[in-house]
Amino acid sequence: MEITPSAKDIRETQAAVHDEMGLDLTLEQALEILNDPHVAGEVASWGVYDTETRGAIANFLAKKIVGRPWPLYGDGEEVAARFKEDLTKNARALGYKVIASDPGELSWVYCHRPISEGDAHEHP
Secondary structure, rough: OOOOHHHHHHHHHHHHHHHHHHHEEEEHHHHHHHHHHHHHHHHHHHOOOOHHHHHHHHHHHHHHOOOOOOOOOOOHHHHHHHHHHHHHHHHOOOOOOOOOHHHHHHOOOOOOOOOOOOOOOOOO
């Protein structure tokens, strides 16, 4: 079943990515995200501002732009800093408008869930 994104979902996706990820999306870039089946299902069920939905959006963009998932809370500052640098460099190369002039300004690191002691996750 195909879900057609509403104008509200498009605007909210653009706003969330702008505010939390430091990228200004074109209409086409927003539609590409919202046409992903996983993201579309999350948006339809919970809306753009749900934590899980924003995580799905962040991971879609991270995999597209950087080639790996968005860093999780607990990955460490080095991983987050390297990710931010790669995101900024690759986003510009792919035609995304980066609104933060310094990767350090991109402070949002997605926390999918708290990491407990002894709990590990893998990044492919």
